[in-house]
Amino acid sequence: MKRRQFLKMSRGIGFLAAGAAVGPFVAPTHAQTSGRKSIRIGMSVASTGTFAHDSQSGRRAIDLWLEQVNAQGGLLHQGQRYQVELLVRDDRSDKQLAPRVYESLIFDEKVDLVLAPYGSTLTAAAATITDRNDIFMMGWAVAADSVFMQGYKYIVNGGTTPVSRVPEMPVQALKRFGGKVVSTIAVDEPYSDALAGSFRATAEKHGLAIGATEKYSRGAKDFTTILNKAAAAKTGLLCITSYDTDMIVMLRQMKENDINFPAIFSTFSQNSSILALGNDAIGLWGQSNIDPRVAYAVNLGPTAAQYLDAYNAKYPNGPQSDINSAVAFASLMVLGAMIERAPSLKARDLKAAALDLSGHLTVLNGTYRIDETGFQTGYDILVIQNTAKGGREVIAPAAVATAAPLFPMPTWDQKAKM
Amino acid sequence: MSMVMQSVPPAEAAPSVRQRAPLFRLHRASVSIWCLTLVGIGLIAVSIPAVSAGVSFWFYLFQWIALASALNLMAGMTGYVPFGFAAFFGIGAYAAAVLNQFHHAPTWAALVGATAAGALLAVLFAPTLRLRGVFFSVVSLSLAIVLRSVIVLLPEDVAGGSSGITITGRHDPILLYYLMVAVSMGAVAIATAISVTPHGLRLKAIGDDLDAAQIIGVNAKGLRLAMWVLSGTIAAVCGAIEGLYSSAIDPAAAFNILISTKAIIYAALGGLGTVMGPVVGAVIMTITDELIWALSHC
Amino acid sequence: MPPLMTGAIVNAVALGILYGLLGLSLTIIYGAMRIANLAHGEMVLAGSYVAYVVTTQLGYSPLAAIPVAFTLLFLLAFALFAVAGRRLQTARDPEMASFLFFYGVSLMVGSGLLFLFDADARSVIFQFQPISYRVLGLVIPKARAVAVGVALVLVPALFLFLYRTTPGKALRAAVMNRDALRIVGVDVERLSLVAFSVSAGIAGVTGVLLALVFPAFTPFSGLDYTITGFVVIVLGGLGSPLGALLGGMLFAFSEQLTTLWIGQSAGVLAGFLILVLVVAIRPAGLIGQAEWKS
Structure with missing residues (x-):
């Protein structure tokens, strides 16, 4: 038995060595490149699990927004137009994977800001990472009120009507x-x-x-x-x-x-x-x-009817736009306005812009309004x-x-x- | 397994020094290599925060090493497969969260509380050890489901109800990472210690043939109970650290049956009943998973 | 609340029979081969998807789905057994080996269903006419009546097979003592193959019946059925067909009555607590054999 255990051990050591060798390559640390070429936005989407269907509905609208923004030359930031890059990772609806995903986006991809994952649980798990690293997070499907009672500084709900x-x-x-x-x-x-x-x-x-x-x-x-x-x-x-x-x-x-x-x-x-x-x-x-049929006095982006036309033109074979697509699109419209207004993409500047714009933007699903914590109080x-x-x-x-x-x-x- | 049986003295009434001495010499080489490996892993682990910006991957790698090793203490060494292993992880996460969030206990106190909760739960569930095979597995799973339902049914200000608990206090992720490394190394060290002492053989004997083991004088009940409590306590500590790390605890995630099945599969992949197995299994599976994940968004 | 009470009892009887059927095929496999089929829920779920295709997509009666589901699952199990059956049975630790193997199978079947049918809910839209019967002021849904009716035909047929035919008796003998059976010249290998395939077929039929009563499911629903199935057979006593039926009834009754008196969350709790209690008092289950206890 001892000999066998010994053999198992030495075989194991080989695997471990291989693991230790692979590990660092899996999570490399890049040096930051100088000079801004684009605005990099990270987000996670679930390929499987509880949130797969809903997060993919949101992503379709986000892709539509990206296409529209980049087609008109990008976003105007610091007096210059930048193309927007979206870096998408898979969180598999897994609460344990979400922090890892956002670390990878922040450290490996050097994103400027992030969109939240789908749902309040994953958003809370990801927010602990982004807030700690001073990265702004735009929540688009974060309905739970409790997320905004945690004292996170840089998360804003730009799309969803909160549960309460x-x-x-x-x-x-x-x-x-x-x-x-x-x-x-x-x-x-x-x-x-x-x-x-x-x-x-x-x-x-x-x-x-x-x-x-x-x-x-x-x-x-x-x-x-x-x-x-x-x-x-x-x-x-x-x-x-x-x-x-x-x-x-x-x-x-x-x-x-x-x-x-x-x-x-x-x-x-x-x-x-x-x-x-x-x-x-x-x-x-x-x-x-x-x-x-419900047209608010929209002062930013398309009306609901215009949005649906654009969506159906991009996805003629479905799936149809649903509630998650609409809130994702709305929060991206708001995010675009924040980026254009903020003096830099630092989390503090974006949050300040988010508060400045509160109550002044009416998008396809109503008027955007937040309080100090980033909690949404608009959008009926x-x-x-x-x-x-x-x-x-x-x-x-x-x-x-x-x-x-x-x-x-x-x-x-x-x-x-x- | 024949080799195990051969090395057990026919009548282990008084294991003499003469019988153990030759075994020990073979031990020394393998044990020292193993200890060196552990030190090596420990060194890699300690240096990670310095070279890698994010520690989440490593945090969960060590979490799975700890969970697979803890499960192995029970399943590998005695042949009891607890499907409800997640109950310990969950109770640890909840104990830490309730203490830290609702009673403002400091981190260390939350962890001590979680450890106690895990040990207590293991003692509470100890009567299930009377059962064997699928009976044990299914009853253990049922108890995990019962525990989850009880937590959900408790008032919200006691355990957060269905919504779970969000921990608002900040906890240093690097510190929690080191704690997880310490727990996983501790779990592996315990497994090593058990396997180089005669307890390892006795446990194997229980796993192979309970009745035969009892006949030759192994205190099956006592040993099994000890393993059960150890195994559950380690899992509870893992749950507590993970809870503080992710700061979001809800019943579905804390008592997810995947925690049980993943730990079983990781341990079985590397080799149930060996010290090395769960470590190898957890490392291989976590890295494979990571590679698949990394390739999926290229 | 008397009308609510009678309603809950009628409900519990119907569900109990279905739960029993869910456990019956599982217990035959376990009893005959000491194999814990962790993919049982997915096999049942595959049967439900067969019902979905036959009714919602092709427009036939769900009764037509029964032979289709049986054949499909029978063949699937046959192939599985041909690949891994012998290895699993001769493994050093058959329970552990089969646990891992069938966990893998459950993931594969689940992912297969996810690939074929996507993650969103699918439902069996077919409806019987009339939708329900009214008997003595009670409303009895026809879908339930049909499902229970089929189960009531299937269960006695299975019992006849197990207690009156030679292969059935051999199967029950295998539960008691495999080695003795081998000594008297029974081809245990072939017996296991037949038992496993037939049980899988019955699991498929159970899936069709469950789809009639609970018409919506996703590729992730399998685990719920697996857990219910195992609870039912452990409650009744592993390897005992009658025990599976009894376990199903007890589980359904405890669930329904607690739901009525306290609430559905407590209902699930009650079902599992009764399992723990029964097993604490009688470790072999309600009518299990003593050899299973420690």
């Missing part, structure tokens, strides 16, 4: 239409649970009652019992804050058991996977940040309702609504006849 402000429009709408009870179903994961909690807080603020507050573990498959509990609580608006997979299962179980709600809200109601359900998707409330969401034959209407905010709501939404019997 998403429920405002749906809850106001429910009250206006005469609903009285809000129920929530969440999966026990950060975004979902936070959104459900903020729905309840918003409902209480507006004097509405809370019905069922159900939380389930990831991997649960049967929701019949919790749906029945929500129905028994005379729910007016059921907020489902989990994934589209679970939402599809829930809708099927509602249909099979003939459980009806006057209104159902989900972030995913306009996802292709939900729309593929046909008539079963009619009446659902969803969240969007843009709609071609649009509540979109699916209608018959694949149509959709904006039902809130009231000022920009395109149609009166179907409230209560059609029952399963009625949908079957549509």
Whole structure:
């Protein structure tokens, strides 16, 4: 045994030596080259895992922005036009890989600034690296309020409506239409649970009652019992804050058991996977940040309609622009303005520019407004309702609504006849 | 395995000096080479922050060396494969985060707390060692899922709920990196120490044939429990350091079953039951992973 | 809450049978070969994707997907076994070797599904007419009724096979003592091949039935099924077909009733806690054989 162990050891030493030799090449340290030729922006996108689909949706819009900016000669910075270079890494939706990705971007690629990864968890993991190294980070899909309570100096949310402000429009709408009870179903994961909690807080603020507050573990498959509990609580608006997979299962179980709600809200109601359900998707409330029929007084970049035209021209065969594409594009528009305004690309100057511009920029999804921490306080969401034959209407905010709501939404019997 | 059995004295009632002496001579050469290798790795590890701007790659490399070695103490040496190994990593991350974030404990206190939590959890889960094979593995996995659910169900101001905990206090990444290096070297050193003492043989005997080992007088229960507690505690410390390093802890990531399966696979790739195996496995897999990742964005 | 209560019980019965079926094929493989098939969930999931292709893409009834899924998974398992079966069984530590091998298989099947169908959710849109039956004020979804109906045909057929036919009896004998079986002249190798392939086929059928009841899935859903399957068979007793059914029922009931009384998160917790409790009291599971305990 000893001899064998010894042989194993010596073989191992060989591998280790090889590892030690390879290691430094894997993470080399470059010397900085002098003279600016372009503006280098780093970002990470997930090729696999939970965030793959959403982060790739965002990336398509970011590529569109890049193409447009570079086609017009680049960004005007310090009196000169620079082409913008985007350096993309893969984070595989892995919280442990995100810090590594941003270190590589900062030290190996010498990026000037970075875009955040998709989602609040990865953004927080990456922000510890960027903030420590004084690199500015533009968040575009960072909905959790908590990220901005950590004291990071150089992160700004330029695109997303934060979780705490998403429920405002749906809850106001429910009250206006005469609903009285809000129920929530969440999966026990950060975004979902936070959104459900903020729905309840918003409902209480507006004097509405809370019905069922159900939380389930990831991997649960049967929701019949919790749906029945929500129905028994005379729910007016059921907020489902989990994934589209679970939402599809829930809708099927509602249909099979003939459980009806006057209104159902989900972030995913306009996802292709939900729309593929046909008539079963009619009446659902969803969240969007843009709609071609809603034109804000845009003073920077394209209107929503113009953006969608450009997007569809670049990606004629789909996938279609979704909520993540829109927020990514909006935050890049804002970022471009910051770069043009800031005296340098140092994190402090970019953050100062971000604060200066707050409240003065209106882009395709509304007015950009941040507080000192970089937390977004602008950008109201649009509540979109699916209608018959694949149509959709904006039902809130009231000022920009395109149609009166179907409230209560059609029952399963009625949908079957549509 | 026949070689192992041959080297176990037929009746190990009183292992005499005469029997151990020849073994020890062979030891000396291999052990000293091994110790030199460890020193070499340690030197490389210590010099990394000076030559490399970012330490994340190295941080996670040593994390996996530590986790694979810790798992090996249990799985490799006694044949118990804990699918729920992630429970220890998770409890360590949570203990450190709760102490540091909610109770403002300094870093050292958070780490001590995490160590205690890991050891306590291992003692709490010790009755599962009565089970064997798939029974043990599945029950261990179930306990990890139960622990995760309990943490999620606790009030938010106790353990952060579903949203997890974001640690706001700053922690020096280089210091945490050195801590991780120390833990991984410690794990490997413990494994070495165990394998050069008769405990190593006894453990192997448990792994090969529990009943036979007990008949020849090996205190199977005591040894197994010791390995279990050691293994769990190391994993908990890893979780704590990683939690402080990444500063974002959530239930899904902290109790990810991938932590168990990766540790098992890394250790098995290099060779379960050997001291070197988990180190080699973790190094190969982390570097391979790194190369694939580096090539994917060319 | 009486209507909620009866609803939950009806639900638990339906789910229990499906969970039982999920465990049944797993337990046959484990019992006959001491192989822990960690790719079980992915095999079930492959069956669900077969249902997706047959119904949503080709427009046939999900019942047509049952033979397709069975054949496909049968062949896949046959090939797998031809490649690695003997090596796994003669490995020094078959459990560890099979764990690693099948973990690899699960990754490959999962990635294969990801490659073929992308990461977003796919759903079986097919719907039975009528959607549900109303019996004594209870709503019973037809999809569930059909799934349970098929399971109720499949399970007795399997039991007939296991308890009344010669290969079935040999298979159960293999659970008890492989070496003795070899001595009396049974070709254990071929027996294992058949058992593994048939079990994989049944896993595929289970996938179709699960797709009827839980119509949405992604390539990452496999692990959930694997965990449920293992919990169910450990609960019931490894290698015991009846135990798998019993384990499935117990798991479903504890989950449903806790969901009703406390909440879904606690429901999952309850299922796993019952497993830990049962195994603490009876380490061999509800009706497992004593030889498995330490």
